[in-house]
Every structure is written in structure tokens, then in C-alpha cells.
Amino acid sequence: MLFPSGHRSGPPPRVVITGAGVVTSLGIGWDANAEGFRLGRVALNPVTLFDVCRQRVKIAGEVAMLDSLPSMQLDARHERRLDRAAKLLLLAAHEAWKQSGWTPGADLPVVLGTTSGGMGMGEAYYRQALKMPQDHRRQPSRVIQYQAQSQALTLTDAFGFSGPITIIANACASGANAIGHAWELLRRGACKRVLAGGYDALSQLVFAGFDSLQALSPTQCRPFDAHRDGLALGEGAAILTLETLEHAQQRGAQILGEIAGYGAALDTHHLTQPHPQGDAAVSSMTLATQSAGLKPADIDYINAHGTGTPMNDVAEANAIGRWAGERAATLPVSSTKSSVGHLLGAAGAVEAVVCLMTLRGQWLPPTSTLQTIDPVCTFPVVQKPTPAKVEYALTNSFGFGGANATLILRRWT
Amino acid sequence: MSRIFIHGYGAVSPAGWGMGPLREALASAVPIPTKAIARPGWEKPLTIRQVPPPPTRPAFLAHARLRRTSPVSQYVVAAALEAIGADAPEITNGRLRLGVVLCAMSGCVNYSRRFYDETLRDPATASPLVFPETVFNAPASHLAALLGTTAKNYTLVGDPGTFLQGIALAANWLVEKHVDACLVIGGEECDWLTSDAFHLFSRPIILGDGAGALYLKADATAGALAELRCVTDSHLFTRRQSRVQAAQKARAELPPCAGDQFLCDGLQQLPRLDAAEAAAWRDWSGARISPKVLLGEGLMAAAAWQCVVAIDALKQNRHTAASVSVVGCNQQAIGAHFANMKTTI
Numbered sequence: 127m128l129f130p131s132g133h134r135s136g137p138p139p140r141v142v143i144t145g146a147g148v149v150t151s152l153g154i155g156w157d158a159n160a161e162g163f164r165l166g167r168v169a170l171n172p173v174t175l176f177d178v179c180r181q182r183v184k185i186a187g188e189v190a191m192l193d194s195l196p197s198m199q200l201d202a203r204h205e206r207r208l209d210r211a212a213k214l215l216l217l218a219a220h221e222a223w224k225q226s227g228w229t230p231g232a233d234l235p236v237v238l239g240t241t242s243g244g245m246g247m248g249e250a251y252y253r254q255a256l257k258m259p260q261d262h263r264r265q266p267s268r269v270i271q272y273q274a275q276s277q278a279l280t281l282t283d284a285f286g287f288s289g290p291i292t293i294i295a296n297a298c299a300s301g302a303n304a305i306g307h308a309w310e311l312l313r314r315g316a317c318k319r320v321l322a323g324g325y326d327a328l329s330q331l332v333f334a335g336f337d338s339l340q341a342l343s344p345t346q347c348r349p350f351d352a353h354r355d356g357l358a359l360g361e362g363a364a365i366l367t368l369e370t371l372e373h374a375q376q377r378g379a380q381i382l383g384e385i386a387g388y389g390a391a392l393d394t395h396h397l398t399q400p401h402p403q404g405d406a407a408v409s410s411m412t413l414a415t416q417s418a419g420l421k422p423a424d425i426d427y428i429n430a431h432g433t434g435t436p437m438n439d440v441a442e443a444n445a446i447g448r449w450a451g452e453r454a455a456t457l458p459v460s461s462t463k464s465s466v467g468h469l470l471g472a473a474g475a476v477e478a479v480v481c482l483m484t485l486r487g488q489w490l491p492p493t494s495t496l497q498t499i500d501p502v503c504t505f506p507v508v509q510k511p512t513p514a515k516v517e518y519a520l521t522n523s524f525g526f527g528g529a530n531a532t533l534i535l536r537r538w539t
Numbered sequence: 540m541s542r543i544f545i546h547g548y549g550a551v552s553p554a555g556w557g558m559g560p561l562r563e564a565l566a567s568a569v570p571i572p573t574k575a576i577a578r579p580g581w582e583k584p585l586t587i588r589q590v591p592p593p594p595t596r597p598a599f600l601a602h603a604r605l606r607r608t609s610p611v612s613q614y615v616v617a618a619a620l621e622a623i624g625a626d627a628p629e630i631t632n633g634r635l636r637l638g639v640v641l642c643a644m645s646g647c648v649n650y651s652r653r654f655y656d657e658t659l660r661d662p663a664t665a666s667p668l669v670f671p672e673t674v675f676n677a678p679a680s681h682l683a684a685l686l687g688t689t690a691k692n693y694t695l696v697g698d699p700g701t702f703l704q705g706i707a708l709a710a711n712w713l714v715e716k717h718v719d720a721c722l723v724i725g726g727e728e729c730d731w732l733t734s735d736a737f738h739l740f741s742r743p744i745i746l747g748d749g750a751g752a753l754y755l756k757a758d759a760t761a762g763a764l765a766e767l768r769c770v771t772d773s774h775l776f777t778r779r780q781s782r783v784q785a786a787q788k789a790r791a792e793l794p795p796c797a798g799d800q801f802l803c804d805g806l807q808q809l810p811r812l813d814a815a816e817a818a819a820w821r822d823w824s825g826a827r828i829s830p831k832v833l834l835g836e837g838l839m840a841a842a843a844w845q846c847v848v849a850i851d852a853l854k855q856n857r858h859t860a861a862s863v864s865v866v867g868c869n870q871q872a873i874g875a876h877f878a879n880m881k882t883t884i
Binding site: 131253256259269290296310316393405409526528 | 644696736
């Protein structure tokens with residue numbers, strides 16, 4: 127039963143990460159991404175997936191795809207029909223699944239965040255529907271593969287498990303909301319393990335949308351820079367295998383880190399613009415620290431939403447300053463969107479993995495494109511690769527519609 | 540275990556704006572007339588059941604956030620306001636933390652199609668006013684802005700069974716005291732693009748649009764209309780489990796037909812599409828109603844209408860309990876069970 131279901135009587139269980147998979151324009155897999163984020167490498171290149179000749183901006187964080195997917199339980203026909211978003215998701219999930227040592231089961235919930243599912247398929251459908259209205263070849267497959275639940279069902283087929291699928295579409299906070307929701311399911315006692323994360327592929331509609339809003343940087347994405355002029359778009363996926371500490375220890379799993387807190391709040395100021403003082407961001411960070419039983423002074427690093435747009439960064443900087451108080455002066459903050467761009471529904475999940483890398487490697491990822499720090503930042507912005515002692519890392523994700531989400535991760539020793 | 544109650548409900552459907560027209564349509568048992576919608580490149584139009592224009596312009600459309608919104612946002616807001624009724628001021632003044640769970644399958648398809656059309660013509664002139672309204676969570680965001688609620692707000696995407704998942708999510712938020720009350724809304728809007736897509740799988744299917752909303756609290760007093768007894772597991776359609784098997788599993792988790800219980804199912808008199816659900820509920824001997832036969836395949840809105848119709852029947856003491864069955868398009872079979880307050884107390 128989804129309701130009533132497993133409401134615990136004692137204290138909530140701790141939730142740990144036993145597998146992590148990540149795909150961005152820095153590369154496929156943990157190693158390539160850890161090295162890239164640690165060094166602040168910038169992986170933004172000319173867009174090749176669709177025509178951008180009439181766009182203001184012509185670069186993005188496009189993933190260099192493999193020729194074939196790793197071996198899974200999908201038949202060749204199914205694999206041939208997959209869209210780009212599903213492939214990104216499968217690549218990340220394969221890495222996480224393999225690392226976790228999980229075996230398939232009948233009650234394994236999946237919680238995913240995405241903004242546009244298989245939008246590339248939807249676009250192909252529309253173009254053919256207009257240009258060749260009597261030609262239905264490949265159209266049924268496009269209709270199916272466009273829908274986000276198809277990508278999630280593909281995961282269950284690829285790894286041979288089953289369980290409720292929850293797809294959260296809270297714009298650019300979706301990935302963080304998905305991990306947060308999975309954390310809540312485990313803490314509530316509804317299940318022992320959850321596959322959670324986010325994914326999004328570049329698509330013409332979304333690229334044109336951000337360009338039409340003049341939200342894309344025509345120069346270089348420079349989060350928290352005084353002269354920043356917009357974001358860069360990217361694509362990718364990140365998946366975590368989450369389980370209760372007890373479950374992980376019983377099966378002798380290697381624990382990579384812990385999800386310690388989660389908060390979510392809504393900003394009603396405007397559909398696409400945050401409240402200038404970051405009210406909802408303050409709420410979501412406060413809820414996250416409260417749920418983790420922490421204070422701002424306990425946080426060692428913030429992976430900011432930090433899109434590089436004038437409005438996001440000032441609101442987030444104000445929010446961090448208000449939330450952290452005196453701690454802000456010494457609290458290192460960076461935005462890794464300078465390296466891979468904004469991954470929309472995948473951003474929160476990828477940035478949670480970046481925090482995990484930070485905790486495991488004991489380094490801080492820089493915002494390497496930053497030149498002149500905006501005076502609104504009352505905190506130090508990490509500008510170059512930095513070794514550090516990090517016990518708790520916090521990551522923010524904010525989205526259209528005012529969706530705000532914050533995750534806190536803890537080092538596992 | 541905490542108990543969860545339905546404190547309100549609302550609907551916008553091809554029958555009209557509000558529960559009144561929906562009740563009348565169901566009582567008359569006459570399918571809502573269809574409407575032709577042009578499909579570019581085809582001489583023959585597609586057929587839909589669309590929400591008629593409101594009798595008077597809804598007052599909420601004067602709100603700055605709602606003036607240019609898509610039809611689905613307008614349906615969602617209207618159904619939600621009807622559901623929360625007299626609690627609106629409590630939410631607006633911050634005395635009640637209202638959670639929002641919005642469920643959609645096609646979402647804001649009108650604006651998405653329009654924006655992509657503009658992009659294909661010339662991306663340099665695509666409208667920045669249209670793009671933000673294409674985002675799945677735009678309707679939930681507009682609703683929250685109108686009500687001034689900053690509490691948890693999720694938009695869930697999936698097939699129509701997702702609406703029942705949304706009810707379970709809201710119930711669990713209430714049990715965990717994340718919110719004081721929670722709206723669960725399912726909404727869709729018609730567009731030739733969606734009808735065209737469904738036409739590839741079923742020629743006779745007629746899509747409908749609108750929204751349905753349930754208002755939940757963990758409070759048995761003060762206006763509770765029915766109790767949420769359960770939401771079954773989500774039984775996926777996978778390579779290893781057919782639609783028929785999934786529907787039977789969901790059915791098996793709901794109480795057997797007893798006394799004057801009532802079933803609100805998702806049948807639409809399309810034998811191939813109905814087969815799995817019809818088989819799972821073949822032994823049901825009690826009263827049953829199939830709103831989609833009259834209203835059309837409203838996708839997420841239809842699942843919401845099924846729940847709304849079930850609660851309405853319980854409120855009017857026509858039955859002691861009601862089950863809702865949703866065998867979705869391509870994801871899951873799932874069910875819910877509600878009880879009359881007289882049975883409950």
C-alpha cells in the first residue's frame with residue numbers, strides 16, 4: 127500500500143548512499159567528473175544536436191555519447207528506440223547500480239526528477255506531424271519514448287526490478303526534490319532502498335526558451351561574478367542508490383556518504399524570477415539544516431544553485447548571507463555550473479554527486495570562470511582547486527515556478 | 540496510524556465549471572457532445588470533449604499571474620478554489636500551511652506546441668512570454684501564488700494513475716505534519732497534438748480536458764466529507780507484468796464488494812483499452828459508474844474526476860464506501876478506497 131504505509135514508531139533511520147553514477151559534458155562516470163569538477167575544467171562547446179544558427183548563444187554542455195550502452199537487460203530493439211535522455215539516465219543508473227551491488231527486487235521505488243523527459247522525441251514527433259501529416263512511421267514509438275514514465279520504466283526493465291515510480295517535475299529543482307523525496311520515503315519507513323536522481327537532455331525547445339528569455343550568457347557563464355550575464359545550458363544525469371544505514375550494513379555494502387537533511391519551499395514572487403532577498407531559499411536552507419539537526423556553522427561547503435544570471439545569484443547570495451549570518455564570512459561557496467552548465471532537472475542530482483565527491487575527496491570544486499566577485503557575496507567564492515576539511519556539504523537547487531530545494535550531505539568515515 | 544479525511548473537492552470538466560454541471564451530466568447519463576478540432580494537414584478534424592467557456596469570467600483571472608495562463612492552469616485553479624472553499628482566507632493569511640500536489644500527463648501542451656512552432660519558424664523571434672508557461676509546474680506555481688502558500692509544492696508527471704500516487708503523497712505529508720492541509724489536483728488541456736498522438740493507438744478514443752481537486756486534512760471534524768482508507772501499491776506495466784496482471788493486483792488490494800459499496804472505474808466503452816480493467820473488476824456486483832464514458836479520456840483530469848465523483852456520492856450518503864480504479868495508459872494500475880463519514884465515525 128502507498129497509504130497507509132510503514133510509518134515508523136522510533137527515530138527515523140539514517141539514509142546512506144551506496145552507489146553514485148554521473149554523466150555530464152565533463153565525461154561519463156565518477157572519475158572523469160571528479161577530476162573535472164576538482165580542477166574546475168570548463169566543458170562547454172558548440173551545440174551540434176540542433177541548429178543554433180539563429181540563436182543568440184551557440185554553446186552548451188553537450189555530452190559526448192558512447193556508441194553503445196553498457197550491457198543491461200534491454201533487448202536490442204528497445205535499446206535502438208531510446209531517446210537521448212533515456213540513454214543519459216541509463217548510463218548514470220548503470221554506474222550507480224554496479225557500485226551498489228544491488229540485486230533486483232519487487233519493491234524498489236524509483237524517484238526521478240526531470241523537466242522535459244524525452245523532449246527530443248516530442249520535437250521529432252511534432253516536426254513529422256507537420257511536415258508529413260499522413261506519414262505515421264516511427265510516430266507511435268516517439269509518443270511513448272517522449273513521456274518521462276517511459277524512461278523510468280526503461281530503468282526497471284534494464285535492471286529487472288519493480289516498484290512505484292515517482293517523477294517530480296519541479297523545474298530546475300526536480301533532481302534535488304527527487305533525492306529529498308527518496309530520503310523522506312526511507313526515513314518514514316516506507317521502504318529499505320530507493321533509486322533516485324535526475325536527468326535531462328539538451329533539446330531545441332528548451333534551448334530556444336532560455337535564449338528567448340535572454341537568460342543564456344552570450345560571453346561565458348560566470349556565477350557570482352559582478353559582470354555575469356547569464357547561464358549556460360548543459361545535459362546529463364545523476365543517480366544515487368539510497369538505503370537505510372541498517373540495510374546497507376546488513377549486506378556489508380560500501381557506504382559513500384549520508385544524506386543528512388532536506389528542505390523544500392516555494393517562492394511565489396514570480397514565475398521565472400526569484401524574490402530578490404531569497405526568502406524561499408532561506409526557508410529551504412533552514413528546513414534542511416533543521417531536519418539534519420544542524421546549524422549553519424556546521425556546514426563546511428555550499429554548492430550553490432549559482433546559475434550565473436544576474437537575478438538568481440543576487441537572490442541566492444542574499445539568502446546565504448541571511449541564513450548563515452556570521453558564518454557566511456568564512457563559508458566557502460561555489461557553483462559548478464561554470465563547468466558543465468545548468469542541467470535543469472538533472473542539476474540537483476549532479477550537484478549532490480559533486481558534494482559527495484567533495485566529501486570523499488576532501489576538496490572544494492572551484493567556479494573557475496569567476497573574475498570579479500560580486501560585492502553582494504558576503505562569503506568566499508572558491509575560485510581555484512582547494513583542498514579542505516569537509517564534514518557537511520549543502521547544495522541548493524532553485525527552479526522556475528519558485529521551486530526551491532536544499533540537500534545536506536555528510537561525509538562517511 | 541494517523542487518519543486522513545477529504546474536506547473538499549472541485550471539478551472543471553467538459554460538463555462545465557464546478558461540481559454542479561458534472562453532477563447533472565452524470566445524472567443525465569448522456570455523453571457530453573463532442574467538438575471538432577482542426578488537425579493541420581488533415582481534411583478531417585479530430586474530435587474532443589473540451590471544457591466549455593465559463594458562464595462568467597472567473598475572478599481569479601484578474602490576478603497578475605493568471606492573466607496569460609494556459610487553459611490547464613485556469614482549470615486547476617478553479618477546481619482547487621472550489622475544493623478549499625471557505626478555507627481560502629486561512630491559507631492566504633498563513634494560518635494554514637497548504638501543500639500542493641499537482642499531477643499531469645500532458646501538462647501545458649498548448650503553450651509548448653505554440654512555442655516550439657515559433658522556434659521552428661525562427662528561434663530568434665520565439666516569444667519569451669510563452670516559454671515559461673510551458674513548464675510542467677507552472678499551474679501549481681500560479682495556484683500557490685494566488686493563495687500565497689509557500690509550503691511544499693510538487694508537480695508529479697506520469698500516466699493517470701499518478702493522481703492516486705499524489706493522494707498517497709499528500710496523505711503522507713499530512714501524517715508527517717509537513718503541512719496542515721493539502722490539495723491534490725489533476726489537470727489536462729486539449730490540443731490537436733495530444734489527440735493526434737492518441738489517435739495513433741486508438742481511433743475511437745476521444746480526449747477531454749479539465750481538472751479535479753481533492754482537499755485533504757488529518758482532521759475528522761469540522762466538515763470532513765469522507766475518509767481516505769487506502770491507496771494501493773502502484774503495479775507497473777513491465778516486460779514481466781502485463782496490464783491485466785497489474786490491474787488484478789491493484790484490484791486484489793481493495794476491499795471486496797460488500798453492502799452498498801460503490802465503484803468508480805476508468806472504463807470508456809473501448810473494449811481493447813478497457814480489457815484489463817474490465818477483467819479485474821468483472822465480479823463487482825455493486826453500483827458502479829464510469830465517468831469517462833460521458834466526459835471523455837481526460838487523462839490525469841479523468842482520474843481526478845473519478846475520485847471527485849466517488850467522494851460526492853459518499854457525501855450525499857448514497858453509499859457507505861467507494862473504490863476508485865485507475866488502469867493507466869502506459870505506467871501503472873492503482874486503486875483507492877474511501878469511506879462515508881457515517882461509516883467512519
